[in-house]
Amino acid sequence: MAEYLLEMQGITKTFPGVKALDNVNLQVEQGEIHALVGENGAGKSTLMNVLSGIYPYGSYEGDILYEGQVCKFANIKDSERKGIVIIHQELALVPEMTIGENMYLGNERGHKMAINWTETYAEADKYLRMVKLSESSKVPVNTIGTGKQQLVEIAKALAKHARLLILDEPTSSLNEEDSRALLDLMLEFKKQGMTMIIISHKLNEVAYVADKITVIRDGKTIETLDNRGAEPISEARIIRGMVGREMTNRFPKRENVAIGSVRLEVENWTVHHPIYPERKVVDDVNLYVREGEVVGIYGLMGAGRTELAMSIFGQSYGTHFSGKLKIDGKVVRQRRSEADAIRHRIAYVTEDRKGNGLVLSQDIMVNTTLANLGAVSKFSILDKDREHEAAMEYQRKLNIKTPSVEQLVGNLSGGNQQKVLLAKWMFAEPDILILDEPTRGIDVGAKYEIYCIINDLAAAGKCVIMISSELPEVLGMSDRIYIMNSGRMIDEMKAEDATQESIMTAIVNAGRGD
Amino acid sequence: MENIAPKEAVPNQPMNPRASGDSTEKVLAVLRKNAMLIVLGLVYVFFLIMTGGNIFKPMHMNLIIKENAYVYILGCGMLMCMLTGGNIDLSCGAFVCLLGSIGGYMLVNLAYSSWIAIALMLLVAVLDGCVLGYLIAYVHIPPWIVTLAGYLSFRGLGTQLLAVASPKTNAIKIPKTNAFLNIFSGTIFKTKPSELNLVCAITGAVLAAVVVVSMFVIRRRRIAKGYSVASLTSTIVKSVLSAAAIVVIMWQLAHDGGIPTVLLWVVGVVLVYGFITGRTTIGRRFYVVGGNREAARMSGVNTKRIMFAAYLNMAFLTALATMTVMSRLQAANSQMGTNFEMDAIAACVVGGVSASGGAGTVMGMVIGATLIGVINHGMPMIGVNIDMQKVVKGLVLLGAVVFDILSKKRDR
Numbered sequence: 001m002a003e004y005l006l007e008m009q010g011i012t013k014t015f016p017g018v019k020a021l022d023n024v025n026l027q028v029e030q031g032e033i034h035a036l037v038g039e040n041g042a043g044k045s046t047l048m049n050v051l052s053g054i055y056p057y058g059s060y061e062g063d064i065l066y067e068g069q070v071c072k073f074a075n076i077k078d079s080e081r082k083g084i085v086i087i088h089q090e091l092a093l094v095p096e097m098t099i100g101e102n103m104y105l106g107n108e109r110g111h112k113m114a115i116n117w118t119e120t121y122a123e124a125d126k127y128l129r130m131v132k133l134s135e136s137s138k139v140p141v142n143t144i145g146t147g148k149q150q151l152v153e154i155a156k157a158l159a160k161h162a163r164l165l166i167l168d169e170p171t172s173s174l175n176e177e178d179s180r181a182l183l184d185l186m187l188e189f190k191k192q193g194m195t196m197i198i199i200s201h202k203l204n205e206v207a208y209v210a211d212k213i214t215v216i217r218d219g220k221t222i223e224t225l226d227n228r229g230a231e232p233i234s235e236a237r238i239i240r241g242m243v244g245r246e247m248t249n250r251f252p253k254r255e256n257v258a259i260g261s262v263r264l265e266v267e268n269w270t271v272h273h274p275i276y277p278e279r280k281v282v283d284d285v286n287l288y289v290r291e292g293e294v295v296g297i298y299g300l301m302g303a304g305r306t307e308l309a310m311s312i313f314g315q316s317y318g319t320h321f322s323g324k325l326k327i328d329g330k331v332v333r334q335r336r337s338e339a340d341a342i343r344h345r346i347a348y349v350t351e352d353r354k355g356n357g358l359v360l361s362q363d364i365m366v367n368t369t370l371a372n373l374g375a376v377s378k379f380s381i382l383d384k385d386r387e388h389e390a391a392m393e394y395q396r397k398l399n400i401k402t403p404s405v406e407q408l409v410g411n412l413s414g415g416n417q418q419k420v421l422l423a424k425w426m427f428a429e430p431d432i433l434i435l436d437e438p439t440r441g442i443d444v445g446a447k448y449e450i451y452c453i454i455n456d457l458a459a460a461g462k463c464v465i466m467i468s469s470e471l472p473e474v475l476g477m478s479d480r481i482y483i484m485n486s487g488r489m490i491d492e493m494k495a496e497d498a499t500q501e502s503i504m505t506a507i508v509n510a511g512r513g514d
Numbered sequence: 515m516e517n518i519a520p521k522e523a524v525p526n527q528p529m530n531p532r533a534s535g536d537s538t539e540k541v542l543a544v545l546r547k548n549a550m551l552i553v554l555g556l557v558y559v560f561f562l563i564m565t566g567g568n569i570f571k572p573m574h575m576n577l578i579i580k581e582n583a584y585v586y587i588l589g590c591g592m593l594m595c596m597l598t599g600g601n602i603d604l605s606c607g608a609f610v611c612l613l614g615s616i617g618g619y620m621l622v623n624l625a626y627s628s629w630i631a632i633a634l635m636l637l638v639a640v641l642d643g644c645v646l647g648y649l650i651a652y653v654h655i656p657p658w659i660v661t662l663a664g665y666l667s668f669r670g671l672g673t674q675l676l677a678v679a680s681p682k683t684n685a686i687k688i689p690k691t692n693a694f695l696n697i698f699s700g701t702i703f704k705t706k707p708s709e710l711n712l713v714c715a716i717t718g719a720v721l722a723a724v725v726v727v728s729m730f731v732i733r734r735r736r737i738a739k740g741y742s743v744a745s746l747t748s749t750i751v752k753s754v755l756s757a758a759a760i761v762v763i764m765w766q767l768a769h770d771g772g773i774p775t776v777l778l779w780v781v782g783v784v785l786v787y788g789f790i791t792g793r794t795t796i797g798r799r800f801y802v803v804g805g806n807r808e809a810a811r812m813s814g815v816n817t818k819r820i821m822f823a824a825y826l827n828m829a830f831l832t833a834l835a836t837m838t839v840m841s842r843l844q845a846a847n848s849q850m851g852t853n854f855e856m857d858a859i860a861a862c863v864v865g866g867v868s869a870s871g872g873a874g875t876v877m878g879m880v881i882g883a884t885l886i887g888v889i890n891h892g893m894p895m896i897g898v899n900i901d902m903q904k905v906v907k908g909l910v911l912l913g914a915v916v917f918d919i920l921s922k923k924r925d926r
Contacts, residue, residue: 316812339814348812356808361872362801370802371813373795380795388741404742424813 147178260291296478415446605664610851618846643829718764804871
């Protein structure tokens with residue numbers, strides 16, 4: 001048996017209602033780069049959270065062997081002490097603090113209560129050079145770009161004497177150039193003997209950098225591929241493992257949907273960042289949607305898709321708006337009000353269902369009727385029977401699995417929560433639905449059901465805008481696709497003309513243009 | 515090729531069907547759900563034993579109601595504030611002092627008629643509520659800071675006014691003949707304590723009957739529509755207990771002159787706010803704002819307006835509470851309203867209102883307020899000194915919250 005630095009054996013982790021991990025095995029050799037791939041919600045992040053002690057020992061089944069010893073981590077500190085350091089997808093830096101302060105946050109240099117700032121900054125500078133950053137560690141983090149911030153995160157991990165570095169989607173918010181620099185840095189670290197696990201959706205990057213690739217699907221380990229041969233492994237080969245089936249039947253067909261006239265038009269739409277008003281988040285965007293049409297908006301993280309959607313929905317995001325919003329050819333008066341948007345029959349189904357979508361402490365009924373209380377009340381007095389019936393109707397329609405509509409939404413699985421969120425907005429009887437990552441973090445079966453719902457909405461003559469980070473989903477579901485990059489619409493394609501390659505090329509080319 | 519379309523619509527089965535034989539588990543769940551009510555019962559029995567049954571006497575029952583009327587009224591307002599996200603109003607006790615002084619000044623020094631005085635007091639309260647509400651909802655100053663400013667300044671203002679109005683005593687005495695007193699205190703169809711007050715007794719019987727019948731009617735209707743219902747036993751137990759409580763209280767009151775006027779105000783306020791929180795879209799918005807403010811906003815709820823309304827409403831109810839307290843004291847003085855805000859907060863917290871917002875009911879608050887009221891009234895009766903009374907109250911508050919959190923943990 002080869003020398004493994006890390007072995008995870010038979011890891012099973014259950015959340016109320018969902019088995020997130022089911023007997024997962026992962027073996028990482030000393031000094032290799034091991035990639036973990038799988039669809040959204042396949043369980044990659046959960047597995048890493050188990051490894052790093054975010055889900056403490058006892059909350060899962062199975063064993064973690066690190067250097068041959070069984071580990072029982074109670075929290076992150078425990079795993080970090082062993083040299084296992086995780087860098088999360090979302091940057092966890094405090095923008096106002098300096099690079100040095102950030103790097104040693106919670107891990108301060110000095111003794112007892114006194115912080116030794118000289119040592120802090122000297123050490124920090126040393127690690128910054130290791131990640132090829134020339135900045136001084138006394139510079140506040142918010143003065144450097146996202147690409148460099150990602151490198152600071154890595155320097156921070158090194159400062160913790162990392163021996164096993166876990167990078168969760170490290171390049172998701174980086175442009176092509178920064179991504180390549182980061183990957184090359186990883187290869188350099190490998191030469192110096194560092195062991196790394198990388199989680200990524202970008203299969204070309206995985207194929208470029210990884211020695212071994214473990215594929216996870218629906219919470220199970222599917223296979224581990226060796227990528228040390230002369231030829232890098234093909235993306236198609238990885239995808240086969242990830243989806244476990246041919247791609248043909250993932251998206252239900254939309255049949256006989258007549259695409260009608262233009263309902264929603266957005267012209268020269270510009271929105272500025274609410275905190276940094278000098279920054280344009282959405283830049284001179286034009287788009288339109290027709291009746292019965294599903295329009296996909298694709299873009300990388302940080303492209304401004306959510307910001308665009310929210311600003312269209314009652315200016316619920318941003319400041320200094322300019323441009324025109326037309327519904328059925330008539331210009332909509334600009335006002336900051338979500339209620340106004342709902343009155344204009346626009347719905348925004350958020351990507352962040354727990355953050356600004358659902359009231360988890362309330363039941364399905366309360367959540368379903370929330371955006372259209374007028375329909376279940378008279379003179380502000382609720383008709384509880386009507387409310388109950390409405391909730392049950394949508395529960396049946398969307399096949400929400402629950403004992404009763406009086407079940408708290410917080411107790412439902414992700415897929416069912418997403419359906420409640422959809423139910424809420426369908427109950428608001430919108431003409432224009434903006435679906436922001438409608439299938440994020442839900443299992444394959446529920447995804448299929450959501451696609452069917454989207455098709456039904458289109459068939460009912462609604463306009464659907466679907467924002468998604470998953471290329472196959474955008475390609476499989478849209479009639480027309482807009483491609484967004486750093487706040488601008490860079491391209492528009494008919495679905496039948498678009499391919500993964502053409503979309504990615506458009507984004508890469510736009511990035512080069514900068 | 516794997517077909518990933520769902521095979522069959524899964525019938526709606528309960529996620530965790532409870533074993534029908536597991537009756538101890540069921541009993542425990544019922545106990546947990548009604549824990550504060552049970553604690554209230556136990557505390558009452560404790561005082562019954564310790565006072566040799568004295569606390570059950572009509573006079574004491576009457577006093578507990580009159581002494582605590584303000585807690586129920588302020589509690590409704592505090593509940594609405596807390597629902598929006600655990601926000602509290604620290605200024606209401608001090609505002610009682612200020613508003614009482616203004617009211618007393620108008621009634622006695624200026625000799626205004628009661629109705630004009632009431633109208634002007636409400637106007638002042640609305641002004642106060644608008645200012646506080648505006649600062650909290652639209653200027654985004656944390657509620658506790660805004661109301662702390664009120665807490666510090668209102669009593670000072672009130673005391674100043676009292677010093678002007680009545681330089682010798684620093685208090686305004688409202689003469690017994692003043693019509694104002696009859697609106698908020700006194701007794702309806704008053705009889706001698708030795709006689710049975712028929713109006714009171716009959717009202718009690720009718721109310722009890724109405725409660726029992728309506729409980730069963732509601733249950734029948736829910737069954738007819740196929741909604742989930744509590745078991746028959748629990749409905750029977752619930753209706754019998756509430757009917758018994760009403761009958762006993764009214765029977766005792768009938769032996770102490772009749773229904774105190776202030777009880778009508780309290781019941782009125784509690785019913786109105788029970789209705790608002792449970793059955794109106796306005797109440798619903800308070801819950802969702804507290805449950806998830808961003809989700810409420812993105813669903814078209816004007817969250818700022820809800821925050822504003824919470825504090826405007828609080829000021830309005832504070833005015834009502836002030837009038838009942840002035841009438842009971844037949845005076846306005848610089849000490850009135852002391853710690854009222856704490857009593858109202860405690861009633862809510864003990865009654866299970868979430869300290870982070872989004873959960874809590876008027877009924878829970880009523881139970882909490884009654885528990886505190888019984889403890890407040892019972893302790894001096896068994897000779898607990900005033901310092902220890904404070905200790906006990908503090909521990910009850912802490913115990914309630916600890917219990918609440920622990921029982922929720924076990925539910926999961």
